[in-house]
Amino acid sequence: MTDAVPRDPVLSTSGITMIFGGLTALSDVNFSVERGSITALIGPNGAGKTTFFNCLTGIYRPSRGTMVFSPEPGKSFGLKKLAPDRITWLGIARTFQNIRLFNNLTVLENVLIACHSRMKAGILGALLRDRRTRDEENAMAEFSYRLLARYGLGPSANHVAKNLPYGAQRRLEIVRALATRPSLLLLDEPAAGLNIAETRELDDLIKYIRANESLSILLIEHDMSLVMSVSDMVYVLDYGSLIASGPPDEIRRDPKVIKAYLGED
Amino acid sequence: MELFLNLCVGGLTKGSIYALIALGYTMVYGIIALINFAHGEIYMIGAFTALIFSMVLGALGLTGWGLLFSAGFFAVVYCAMYGWTLEKVAYKPLRGQSRLAPLISAIGMSIFLQNYVQLVQTPNFLAFPDLIPDLGFLSGFRGVASKTQFAIVAATAVSMVALTLFIKKTRIGMAMRAVSQDPTMARLTGVNIDKVISTTFIIGSMLAAVGGLLIGNYAHQTDFFIGFLAGMKAFTAAVLGGIGSIPGAVVGALILGFSESFAAGYISSDYEDVVAFVLLIAILTLRPDGIMGSATTQKV
Numbered sequence: 001m002t003d004a005v006p007r008d009p010v011l012s013t014s015g016i017t018m019i020f021g022g023l024t025a026l027s028d029v030n031f032s033v034e035r036g037s038i039t040a041l042i043g044p045n046g047a048g049k050t051t052f053f054n055c056l057t058g059i060y061r062p063s064r065g066t067m068v069f070s071p072e073p074g075k076s077f078g079l080k081k082l083a084p085d086r087i088t089w090l091g092i093a094r095t096f097q098n099i100r101l102f103n104n105l106t107v108l109e110n111v112l113i114a115c116h117s118r119m120k121a122g123i124l125g126a127l128l129r130d131r132r133t134r135d136e137e138n139a140m141a142e143f144s145y146r147l148l149a150r151y152g153l154g155p156s157a158n159h160v161a162k163n164l165p166y167g168a169q170r171r172l173e174i175v176r177a178l179a180t181r182p183s184l185l186l187l188d189e190p191a192a193g194l195n196i197a198e199t200r201e202l203d204d205l206i207k208y209i210r211a212n213e214s215l216s217i218l219l220i221e222h223d224m225s226l227v228m229s230v231s232d233m234v235y236v237l238d239y240g241s242l243i244a245s246g247p248p249d250e251i252r253r254d255p256k257v258i259k260a261y262l263g264e265d
Numbered sequence: 266m267e268l269f270l271n272l273c274v275g276g277l278t279k280g281s282i283y284a285l286i287a288l289g290y291t292m293v294y295g296i297i298a299l300i301n302f303a304h305g306e307i308y309m310i311g312a313f314t315a316l317i318f319s320m321v322l323g324a325l326g327l328t329g330w331g332l333l334f335s336a337g338f339f340a341v342v343y344c345a346m347y348g349w350t351l352e353k354v355a356y357k358p359l360r361g362q363s364r365l366a367p368l369i370s371a372i373g374m375s376i377f378l379q380n381y382v383q384l385v386q387t388p389n390f391l392a393f394p395d396l397i398p399d400l401g402f403l404s405g406f407r408g409v410a411s412k413t414q415f416a417i418v419a420a421t422a423v424s425m426v427a428l429t430l431f432i433k434k435t436r437i438g439m440a441m442r443a444v445s446q447d448p449t450m451a452r453l454t455g456v457n458i459d460k461v462i463s464t465t466f467i468i469g470s471m472l473a474a475v476g477g478l479l480i481g482n483y484a485h486q487t488d489f490f491i492g493f494l495a496g497m498k499a500f501t502a503a504v505l506g507g508i509g510s511i512p513g514a515v516v517g518a519l520i521l522g523f524s525e526s527f528a529a530g531y532i533s534s535d536y537e538d539v540v541a542f543v544l545l546i547a548i549l550t551l552r553p554d555g556i557m558g559s560a561t562t563q564k565v
Contacts, residue, residue: 057453084452093453100450102443113443116436117455137436180455 008073010035010184010216011056011092016065018051018240025051026062027240033184033233035073038210038217040227040248043237044260049220050097052237053186057094058084071183089117093177094186097220099169103162107153107172110161111144114179144179151175151205167198171205178209184216185209191223199223206230228252236260270409272530273523278414278483280522281421285476286499287506287514288428289348289469295445295509296465298364302371303351305496306378307344307470311477312487313386315340316393323394333396341474348470349463357459375496382489390488393481417479424475425515428468432511437464445509501545507558516556520544 012032018025026048033039041049054060056067056079070076071091079087093114102110119136148154153172156164164172170190177185187206191199203226210217210230221227227234227248234251236244238260244251251257286308293301319336327335355374359367400412432438437460443451444461452458480495481487498521506517521541528540548556 059449059453084449085455085457088453088455096450100447102446102450104446105439105442109439109442112436113439113451113456114454116440119436176454 008035009033009068009070011067011069011218013056013067014065016052016055016062016067018048018055018060019063025240026055029065029237029240029242031235031242033216033218035070036214036216037232038206038219038230039233039235040219040221040231041235041237042221042224042227042251047237048240049237050188051240053094053188053220056087056186057092058082058087069184085117088180088182091181091183092186093180093182093184095170095173095177095188095190097189097192099166099173101161101169101173101176103160105161106158107148107161107164108141108144108157110172110176111148111179112140114176115140115144117180147175147179151178167194167201170194170198170202174205174209178213182215184218187217187219187221189220189222191221191226199226202226203229224252267408268530272526274410274414275530276523276526277519278417278522279525280519281417282476282480282483282495283499283502283521284515284518285421285424285472285479286495287502287518288511289473290500290503291506291508291511291514292441292465292469294503295511296441296448296462297356297360297367299356299367300371300500300508301351301356301466301469302368302496302500303355303374303378304469304473305492305494305499306375306382307347307351307492308473308477308480308495308499309382309487309489309492310347310378311340311344311470311474312393312481312491313382313477313489314343314474315396315478315481316391316487319394319396329398333398336396337475337478340478341471344470344474344477345467348466348473351470352463352466357462375492379489379492386489388489390486393485393487395482395485396478397482413479413483417483420475420479424472428472428511431468437461441465498541501541505545505548505555507555510555510557513555513557520556 009032014030016029016031017027029052041052043049051060055062058079061080067079068076069079069090069092077090082090102113105113119140145154145157148157151171151174153168153175156168161169161172174187174190190202190206194202206217206219207230209215219227219231231248234246234248235242236251236254236257243256243260244254246254286304289304289307290301293299293304315336318339319332322332322335351374355370356367359370397412397416400415403410403412403415432441440451440456440461441464443454443456444458448458480491499518502518502521503514504517505520506513506515521544524544525537525541529537
């Protein structure tokens with residue numbers, strides 16, 4: 001394992017351990033994401049990858065360990081005791097392996113909901129609809145439209161989300177995550193269920209996000225060609241422990257990784 | 266023919282009251298999957314508050330529409346505070362526990378509020394003044410619809426439109442729809458779920474307060490126990506329509522109101538509750554998720 005400590009991590013965890021009853025799902029995970037990088041987390045099914053995401057986003061509270069998130073250089077926050085909406089507000093957004101859109105809301109509303117986490121006006125403003133609130137809401141709507149247009153979803157803004165084709169739903173889920181204006185985007189198996197052409201589009205999309213939005217990406221993925229193509233750094237998780245980390249080329253040849261994926265002979 | 270028309274108007278009136286209460290049940294269920302059994306008591310408190318404020322404001326010299334609307338306003342605000350407090354005191358501390366815990370807490374709150382009003386106010390029936398001014402244009406409908414019945418249906422219709430606009434058009438309404446579909450995901454997109462839950466309780470309680478004010482005028486009396494049966498019926502209406510569904514609650518309430526009215530008119534008023542609950546059993550046997558409810562699969 002290469003132990004190069006990134007100089008400016010957007011996220012670093014140390015000793016993250018998650019125990020469910022008698023089952024240790026994560027054990028002593030020390031992990032970091034360099035600011036501006038695309039980092040991949042790979043590993044066989046059941047290795048604890050999604051559990052790790054759930055810890056980062058406040059859905060689970062790890063049994064032990066610390067998680068530090070630094071949305072911009074010089075600022076850092078411990079994540080362990082925060083509620084999910086607070087973590088989103090600080091700047092971590094995520095997508096799910098099985099797409100979780102608000103199916104009965106329109107495409108635009110899905111994005112608007114996410115935008116609203118950044119609004120200043122409160123409940124009273126929403127009811128009284130004073131000028132400032134309306135201006136802010138209009139600005140949010142415009143921002144959402146532009147975001148949808150930029151990611152090719154402009155024409156379907158008023159469609160109900162569940163009627164979109166699968167690939168577009170995946171794209172919308174990513175756009176919704178971007179609408180919270182994250183500094184760290186977590187993608188949980190974005191290629192799951194996509195065909196070859198759609199996976200290629202996703203590859204372009206991730207690179208486009210990296211080039212155009214100033215954020216870092218942490219990616220869980222099974223599709224190795226995608227991982228090798230987009231990531232700067234790869235971590236490998238097996239049975240809840242990190243077994244390797246390094247640049248993609250190194251990981252591809254690592255005997256421990258090959259063993260974890262293919263079994264011992 | 267006149268009997269038929271009278272029964273229709275009676276059914277519509279009853280259905281409207283049930284709908285105002287049923288919306289509170291269905292909205293709370295939609296957001297946190299809790300049957301708020303104390304909701305009927307909010308409606309009862311609405312009737313009491315409207316009565317008390319109408320007495321005080323009437324003594325201060327207010328009359329006519331001014332009296333009706335100011336008493337209504339205070340009842341609505343007072344019940345909104347009750348609803349908000351109820352959630353903070355009885356349900357919020359139990360969030361994340363088994364679903365039975367807040368349910369028991371709801372039943373406890375229901376009994377508590379009934380007894381509280383009984384002790385602080387009175388165990389007897391109180392006469393409720395007629396607050397609704399004469400509506401001149403109704404004279405042509407004499408014998409078909411009374412001014413109170415008209416006011417009930419009109420107030421309910423206005424409340425429904427306001428609620429629909431709130432849920433469709435405002436940010437919080439959108440957040441409520443998102444939370445009812447996927448609470449975890451809503452939190453991950455930055456929705457403050459506490460605010461959404463509080464708002465849901467506040468709005469449900471406001472609608473119940475309107476119902477309480479109207480039923481007082483209709484029945485000309487109130488007591489601490491009116492929330493129990495009305496709450497049961499409204500809950501039935503919500504389940505009938507598909508609990509969690511807002512249009513479902515209204516449809517369920519109207520079906521219940523009409524069937525009670527017709528049972529009372531054509532069979533005997535002793536049978537109105539029997540018909541209501543037989544209907545519930547029949548519909549749930551054929552459509553377990555209610556008329557407008559959709560079969561949901563539990564996510565793991």
